[in-house]
Amino acid sequence: MNSADALEAGRVVEVPVRAGEGRLDYRVLVGSGLLGRLPALIRKHAPAHRYALVADSNVTVLYGRRALQEMVEAGLACELLTFPAGEESKSRTVWSELTDAMLGAGVGRDGAVLALGGGVTGDLAGFVAATYLRGVPVVQLPTSLVAMMDSAVGGKTGVDVPAGKNLVGAFHPPRLVVVDPRTVATLPRTERAQGLVEAIKHGAIMDVHYLSRLERDLNALLEGDPSSIGTAVLRSVEIKAQVVSDDEREAGPREMLNFGHTLGHALEAQAGYRVPHGTAVAIGMILEARLGEVLGVTALGTSERLERLMARLELSLAPPGPEGTQEVLAYLRSDKKTRRGRARFVLLKALGRVARGERWSHEVKETAVAGVLERWSAGT
Amino acid sequence: MNSADALEAGRVVEVPVRAGEGRLDYRVLVGSGLLGRLPALIRKHAPAHRYALVADSNVTVLYGRRALQEMVEAGLACELLTFPAGEESKSRTVWSELTDAMLGAGVGRDGAVLALGGGVTGDLAGFVAATYLRGVPVVQLPTSLVAMMDSAVGGKTGVDVPAGKNLVGAFHPPRLVVVDPRTVATLPRTERAQGLVEAIKHGAIMDVHYLSRLERDLNALLEGDPSSIGTAVLRSVEIKAQVVSDDEREAGPREMLNFGHTLGHALEAQAGYRVPHGTAVAIGMILEARLGEVLGVTALGTSERLERLMARLELSLAPPGPEGTQEVLAYLRSDKKTRRGRARFVLLKALGRVARGERWSHEVKETAVAGVLERWSAGT
Numbered sequence: 001m002n003s004a005d006a007l008e009a010g011r012v013v014e015v016p017v018r019a020g021e022g023r024l025d026y027r028v029l030v031g032s033g034l035l036g037r038l039p040a041l042i043r044k045h046a047p048a049h050r051y052a053l054v055a056d057s058n059v060t061v062l063y064g065r066r067a068l069q070e071m072v073e074a075g076l077a078c079e080l081l082t083f084p085a086g087e088e089s090k091s092r093t094v095w096s097e098l099t100d101a102m103l104g105a106g107v108g109r110d111g112a113v114l115a116l117g118g119g120v121t122g123d124l125a126g127f128v129a130a131t132y133l134r135g136v137p138v139v140q141l142p143t144s145l146v147a148m149m150d151s152a153v154g155g156k157t158g159v160d161v162p163a164g165k166n167l168v169g170a171f172h173p174p175r176l177v178v179v180d181p182r183t184v185a186t187l188p189r190t191e192r193a194q195g196l197v198e199a200i201k202h203g204a205i206m207d208v209h210y211l212s213r214l215e216r217d218l219n220a221l222l223e224g225d226p227s228s229i230g231t232a233v234l235r236s237v238e239i240k241a242q243v244v245s246d247d248e249r250e251a252g253p254r255e256m257l258n259f260g261h262t263l264g265h266a267l268e269a270q271a272g273y274r275v276p277h278g279t280a281v282a283i284g285m286i287l288e289a290r291l292g293e294v295l296g297v298t299a300l301g302t303s304e305r306l307e308r309l310m311a312r313l314e315l316s317l318a319p320p321g322p323e324g325t326q327e328v329l330a331y332l333r334s335d336k337k338t339r340r341g342r343a344r345f346v347l348l349k350a351l352g353r354v355a356r357g358e359r360w361s362h363e364v365k366e367t368a369v370a371g372v373l374e375r376w377s378a379g380t
Numbered sequence: 381m382n383s384a385d386a387l388e389a390g391r392v393v394e395v396p397v398r399a400g401e402g403r404l405d406y407r408v409l410v411g412s413g414l415l416g417r418l419p420a421l422i423r424k425h426a427p428a429h430r431y432a433l434v435a436d437s438n439v440t441v442l443y444g445r446r447a448l449q450e451m452v453e454a455g456l457a458c459e460l461l462t463f464p465a466g467e468e469s470k471s472r473t474v475w476s477e478l479t480d481a482m483l484g485a486g487v488g489r490d491g492a493v494l495a496l497g498g499g500v501t502g503d504l505a506g507f508v509a510a511t512y513l514r515g516v517p518v519v520q521l522p523t524s525l526v527a528m529m530d531s532a533v534g535g536k537t538g539v540d541v542p543a544g545k546n547l548v549g550a551f552h553p554p555r556l557v558v559v560d561p562r563t564v565a566t567l568p569r570t571e572r573a574q575g576l577v578e579a580i581k582h583g584a585i586m587d588v589h590y591l592s593r594l595e596r597d598l599n600a601l602l603e604g605d606p607s608s609i610g611t612a613v614l615r616s617v618e619i620k621a622q623v624v625s626d627d628e629r630e631a632g633p634r635e636m637l638n639f640g641h642t643l644g645h646a647l648e649a650q651a652g653y654r655v656p657h658g659t660a661v662a663i664g665m666i667l668e669a670r671l672g673e674v675l676g677v678t679a680l681g682t683s684e685r686l687e688r689l690m691a692r693l694e695l696s697l698a699p700p701g702p703e704g705t706q707e708v709l710a711y712l713r714s715d716k717k718t719r720r721g722r723a724r725f726v727l728l729k730a731l732g733r734v735a736r737g738e739r740w741s742h743e744v745k746e747t748a749v750a751g752v753l754e755r756w757s758a759g760t
Contacts, residue, residue, distance in 0.1 A: 092476055
């Protein structure tokens with residue numbers, strides 16, 4: 001029985017993430033209802049003397065208090081630390097507060113952090129764990145589709161600072177990731193759409209069959225159908241685990257995951273971060289596919305198929321106009337990965353395959369990027 | 381020619397620090413006048429697009445401005461970031477300020493941090509590097525004897541928080557360590573004495589011949605004689621490099637370095653951190669040697685020889701009295717490494733050799749520790 005069928009049959013599927021030399025680094029467990037079996041899983045895979053369960057104010061109400069109760073009833077020492085929901089909490093201030101609360105609660109080197117929630121919680125609590133007494137284990141318990149599809153696997157942690165997002169942080173691979181696709185049903189449709197952008201990215205860079213399945217199941221996925229969600233999350237986790245295995249720090253294949261993100265980040269910054277990340281990445285993918293087509297690297301028709309699929313997610317982002325386009329280009333020039341004024345882009349060969357040069361990304365002249373942005377602004 | 385003779389002859393001695401599986405992790409270069417050759421060393425061993433040279437207000441005047449000038453004249457892009465001298469700067473606030481200054485200066489992922497100064501600078505700038513854009517390289521340039529003997533090698537970085545010292549941080553091994561023993565001559569005698577405590581510890585746990593040499597040369601070392609200082613720093617670096625190789629995270633032999641530190645930390649905490657770290661560790665070593673003697677683990681006479689040597693350093697710490705003793709015991713119970721109420725101690729078998737049980741440290745009953753503290757308080 002393959003892993004998707006196992007999941008469908010109600011089993012727990014285990015996806016290994018490997019570090020250097022093929023050693024198992026950690027496991028991602030995917031299974032419907034797993035959150036209800038938390039104490040046993042934690043006890044087995046992340047034994048610790050005391051746990052700090054970190055959740056935002058919304059997730060505390062939805063799942064946090066109950067998880068705390070179950071942990072305590074199972075005889076595990078656990079404290080629930082709640083912070084205000086919202087991206088503003090992904091800050092050095094809240095990081096300090098959570099750290100001090102853990103110190104106050106007497107969590108020692110033999111303690112561990114449980115990060116229960118969406119991307120903000122995973123990044124923030126992961127960074128607390130990375131820097132607490134020079135590092136304690138973290139268990140990622142993603143409850144949003146974005147976190148399941150993307151941030152919970154791979155070990156990136158961090159906070160935002162005035163100069164930009166995720167500029168302070170650490171690589172701190174989790175001890176364990178527990179994905180319970182059931183929690184996705186409680187999310188608003190628009191948040192599921194955000195998560196599906198990452199799923200589409202995984203299909204676009206690695207697996208055209210997965211992309212076709214997403215096209216077929218998109219309506220069910222948007223509605224939160226548990227079976228479709230579970231299958232998609234599992235495939236995305238498998239792809240991400242494969243890509244980050246042996247490449248924890250982004251020197252090699254992990255770079256592929258940046259497809260759509262070079263332009264996506266620039267569009268986000270130009271919009272003053274008032275556009276959701278997924279929306280910006282969705283447009284980024286379409287434009288980067290067009291860029292590849294213009295450069296003769298990407299098969300013609302690629303961007304059109306992505307565009308049709310993205311349209312069904314009902315994400316909207318207006319082109320920035322001539323002045324905004326110049327700002328986007330300025331952001332690209334200041335990008336951390338930009339060298340000699342040429343930003344780097346992950347380009348597709350075709351859907352399901354990245355065009356590999358010397359590296360997994362390509363330097364592209366600004367004029368080519370400007371052309372694509374202008375065409376988009378002109379609506380053609 | 382052995383390494384000490386090579387150093388004496390004016391050569392640069394290279395001490396390798398190895399990570400898992402014997403791979404070279406980084407080099408410690410020891411040599412008189414090395415700080416004057418910084419740009420060439422940096423270019424060779426830690427090439428980067430842009431450097432942030434971090435120094436406190438004192439070291440900026442002594443060495444920082446000149447190092448900056450030499451870097452820039454050598455064609456290396458370099459910014460000098462100065463923070464106020466003093467232990468209070470080892471804080472999350474100054475860490476944030478340095479980070480923001482680096483972001484403002486446009487240091488990217490291909491940048492590196494140069495930590496020029498004593499232990500505070502190494503720990504603080506090391507933590508900035510560990511968390512800057514999820515980690516950039518740091519080069520440790522220790523200018524104090526404590527930093528050369530101890531903190532610059534091994535990869536521990538961090539800051540203090542209200543709840544205690546070094547409670548927030550990360551393991552972030554340097555890319556390179558450059559030790560120029562000449563800078564030790566500019567230090568006050570009392571600061572050299574602080575550094576020599578760590579040297580004595582290295583002798584006590586690993587090399588009785590080294591300890592004898594320290595006894596023989598102690599006056600010259602206290603006076604800052606460059607040749608004696610150079611030889612001692614080299615041997616301490618060799619010992620520390622050997623101990624931390626293959627044990628980056630303190631699961632094995634690295635624990636030996638905690639000799640004198642279990643009681644040392646408790647004494648420091650009880651004194652509200654108004655006693656220098658080296659002084660507390662010196663007393664800690666004497667008392668932990670006595671503890672080993674009482675337990676029948678450590679050869680009789682060990683503590684006496686340590687006590688005679690320490691007396692020559694002219695460090696003074698009054699015993700805490702009956703009430704203070706209870707406070708010290710309370711700190712031990714709250715120690716991060718304490719289990720089941722029993723603190724762990726590194727115990728010597730004899731000078732130059734640690735008594736190894738299952739681990740490199742031993743659980744000791746509180747009554748035995750209380751006895752040693754009471755005897756010390758009673759002046760017997």
